[in-house]
Amino acid sequence: MNRRFQCAILASAGLFLVSACGGSGGEDASSASSAPQWLAQLSDNSDGKDWPAFGRTYGEQHFSPLSQINADNVGELGLVWAVDLPAGNPATGPIAIDGTVYLASGYSVVRAIDVETGKVKWTYDPEAPQASGVKLRQGWGSRGIAYWNHKVITATQDGRLIALDENTGEPVWTTQTFGKDELRFISGPPRVFDGKVIIGSGGSDSGPVRGLVMTYDADTGEKLWEFYTVPGNPADGFENEAMEMAAKTWAGEWWKYGGGGSVWNAMTYDAVNDQILLGTGNGAPWNHKIRSAGEGDNLFLCSIVALDAKTGKYKWHYQINPGESWDFNASMDMELADLVIDGEPRQVVMTAPKNGFYYVIDRTNGKLISAEPFVEVTWAEGIDIETGRPIEAKGVRYEGGTTTFRPTPLGAHSWMPMAYSPQTGLTYIPAIDLQVTFDDTGVTAENFKWTPKMGLSPGVGYAIGDGGKKVTGWLIAWDPVKQEPRWKLPMDKHLNGGIMATGGNLIFQGRPDGGFSAYNAATGDRLWNFDAKAGVVAPPISYSVNGRQYVTVIAGIGTSAGLFGPMFTEYGIDYHTQKRRVLTFALGGKMTLPDNEPYKAVAFDDADYKENAALASKGEGTFNARCAVCHGTGAIGGGTAPDLRTSAAAADAETFKAVVHDGILVPNGMPQFEELDDKSLNALRQYIRSRAAALRSGKNENNVASTMKATD
Template identity: 65%
Template sequence: MASAAQRALAACVILALAGCNRSAPADNTAAVAGPQGWLAQLDDGSDGRDWPGFGRTYGEQHYSPLDEVNPETVSRLGLVWSLDLPPGNPATGPIAVDGILYFASGYSVAHAVDAATGRLLWTYDPKAPEASGHKLRQGWGSRGIAYWNGKVYIATQDGRLIALNAKTGKPVWTAMTMGKDDQRFISGPPRVFDGMVVIGNGGADEAAIRGYATAYDAETGEQKWRFFTVPGNPADGFETDAMKMSAKTWSGEWWKHGGGGTVWNAITYDKDSDTLYLGTGNGSPWNHKIRSAGKGDNLFLCSILALDAKTGAYKWHYQINPGESWDFNAAMDMQLADLTIGGKQRKVLMTAPKNGFFYVLDRLTGELISAEPFVTTTWAKRIDLKTGRPVEEPNIRYEDGPATFRPTPVGAHSWTPMAYSPKTGLVYIPAIDLEATFDDAGITAANWRRTPGMALDYGVRVDIRPPAGAKTLSYLVAWDPVTQKAAWRLPTPGHFNGGVLATGGNLVFQGHPDSSFTAYDGTSGKPLWNFDARAPVVAPPISYRVGDRQYVTVIAGMGTSAGLFGPLLAQFGIDYRTQSRRVLTFALDGKAVLPAKTPYVAKAAPDPGFRADAAAAGAGEGIFNIRCAVCHGGGAIAGGTAPDLRTSLAVMSPDIFTGIVRDGTLVPAGMPRFEELTDKELAAVRQYLRTRADALRRERP
């Protein structure tokens, strides 16, 4: 029989592993011309004064050419200022333009801060939780923000794309990017290019979702184009020839399941060819046998799509996992570079998606140049360079019983971005090494039904765990994209590590869940500097210049999917209620200090009225796993994205618990409402949580 700890970790697999109202135009007085203009700063070859996009530039390299901070000076790097943030998601990428730092924390609450002093200039709260309804049941808030011509762009959980005046924080225009009551949501950062702003959405793990991305006029919010990533019902006709083509690769009545293929994260723009690249998500549901009768490649799931940036017209595609069956989506960041391969300079797109292979593609044609595993990869023998298809291991589609493999739906690389340094020629990947077993015994297309109301339903039972005997579950990997080999590989704390920044000073910055924020030598991997952030650091750092001084900024605190696997994070003592969430900004000779951190150990309060009831607790566990574990953690062991309910006093009161869970009293704080749960179901969930609290009391009297 599995231990309580094993069952708690196993429960984690239920987690997600994933109109236009115009007002007056903005004051568009920001400088455009010249090498220092904000527009020029979006070019990959710009001087690095600003960090105006999620990956700094169009090419999403997460690289700053600034070199004042380097191996010789980094020992002098110190904290200049910090800014405390309220509860809510802090795992978000900031931007910096003309000495102002912009970021959207929590549920897309936008902030503008003087980058040199830390003085807060303005905030704007779109009140997304209150507007989200069922969309609040998945996703953890904004991972990023964008800038174009005097405006800052945020995308909200409920589906709004909002342009704010960068000087005042006042809304300029708002566009609703999805149906008000459909079951999509947004957590990814918008991207800007050529006077347009583009955004996708997520939700395919929880509902019948058909993926798409939409481009809007950056000045007015007018919709310019929309590209669907999977075909809809053939009876309704197809929007484009690309959808007509893709429908030939689907079977059954796929449109009733939505299909999936959401553009929830990765978007990259190539200015030279005026091409926009979309990285698409997994199928909905994951099980190919249910989704598409086990037949067909299911374009454009798990694909890199190249579109004409002006019109959204299809150019080419490369599918990473045809007929995807494992949540091996291609939505991890895609980086552009010019590399010399085989004696020829190639314009390439590079990506390290969930499936564990590092891909190098010709970004003009979509030709696969090379693909090799950057972590232990057991689901496929190799990628066939002639066909571009993986050579899969037997039974990997769990057609003849359970299939065990590495990596997992968590990903060999998750949403936290990698970085490419033109200086070293290396890509620095925050890599993950876990193992999964998939089993769909007894689950068929005839008997599977999606749970209503945005609940996690994959069409297959999934167990994710550390590999047997593994002591290291994550790495920082320096990868040579030309030779397709690791230059160096360092173990990192925990199972999930932070986004990466590379600099012209030959440094690589990365944070970790143990509260360390570290600078490494880009060539050797030697740690050169470390800062105790007094909080986990998973957000991507950025670097920029104000005056003659180089700054490095990162936002500390646990958020988004990084906190899903509570049992694997318990060693770090991360608590939703008490953890610090801070903007941290560093420069040479900074002297600021942080207050001491009070260690946290989860302890359950006394519950004298508790009486064991295994049957009720078992029923409650099932409800908790598909409704609640996505935020509160498998086995009710939270990892910092939501409160640890084993320690909650609210669980002891049926009235307070019902008010929160069914009536929605904490919706403004990000706790969704589950109005469909009956009194009996609520009582079962309470019994499960009180049982888990009782186990904690026995462990820690």
């Protein structure tokens, strides 16, 4: 009997076979079992002993079939060990292979930890901040790593791809993926497939970047092929037919702006069809009126693009937002499954991108099957199934200068991965429900300029807020066949952690309030909660060593959460005092964590401060374009970088210049802004001092929307 037909019968009978019917159509069990253990674990049908990739397997489902820890006994789950991490980004996905957990925290500092003892076996520091230069100004370090043939593969902010020996941490090979002067950086995890490793890069928010992925031999580091996601200057010729086709969807002199389309996060390998799927990013700049004279779909922005895995040749695409103009990128995780839809088995790719619609797409040809909103969406009335195009709301392209809509550039779903459980047939989404106002009044193609050296330059001003809603985050169990929620839980805040589903009828997720919880995957009932003593943004993993199932997650706030300091102040999250830890759990674990000292932001002493609103306003533009992404809106830190209202460096002009202009803290991850002259530094310092003064006086310190001006 045809395997997929058999799955359809079982599904209609209400039965679930985790490995047989819920996979993505990857290697079958027999072929997986004949492969080396480490390679077999990358199959969606593997036994789950290891977690060797960001999403565990090629299909990126973030699902473990292990069931020793289950809905009946999860109450007995406890901490077995914890490893403290130094300051730096802790929001990263670990992997686990053959009794060792590997992770890259901070700026791609890789650690290997023995699972049974909790002892650090080795540490490798690529010293990425010192090598990054201006690239240090965007991104926060690594979100994850990969594994292939006894090598741990990491990527760095400055563009290196490095393979490390799994036993010693010594580099086996290193390659530079882009030029020193290119305004790109890497923050996403590399993916491995069929002896290859693929990596993209970011930068579309802050410079004339042209999206690009590169693929290398995973054993040697030799470059195999590359693919640009948007066309370059026609006068230079096109690299392939796909770029020639894409160029017909652009207008004006788009190549002068770069175009965008960065593949900074999502990539999924479809083993059955031997294709790699790319989730491409937003336009550079965001504003379609500037980037492409307001005309054309701008392929392959905000798209899923399928490439032949062996050659990198274009196969098909589906564009989620034609003529993208809101930072609605398609870079959120893409998960593969075989689903029965309208009585027929379909090979699908599923994604819940920023724009708030959940998409189910036929991955054999890129045709849209269905798309429905999973949060409140006001930018569009729906998706036309026949054309695959959104039915945009009137005025949403800010034709009149200003428009307000949901969701926001932060997305209805950010990079924190969702999970798909073949056991329940549901996808679990860490959803965000916020509102944004866009305003490009006075901004034109003629007066637009990129902020020098990777400052945020969207080409439109925007402000993000809750829009009066009390609930800004959800945990949603979504039925991808019926395209409706099975259940949904309100969360106190947005930006809740990545999700893992397991064969024990459980899902695990952390929250910025410090809770790490297990829920019944079928009903949403919370069955277990652990006080991690720090916010949890990173996705958890599960694996087995000597017959014992473990769950590992990394606690600590990092990445884009830092921008939203005003929304997180009640949690007392501070860059300097927050804990960053690798936490590992198993049944019967008894370890406890020490309590934290309560934290409340206290402004630095500034006896010489004098109010100067005009000067502070000038400094605010510079702060929004260059500093807020790490130090928080309104200089209210969210944990990714220090809260500058509490930093005495701004009280002294010479110290401030040494840090900001001279770059004395580059090794710590603080970029150098050598192009800022004394007038700009003085204005920036005045703005920070004004925010500290507001903290001292208690003037609405938490009532600050996330606002970015169009220019600085």
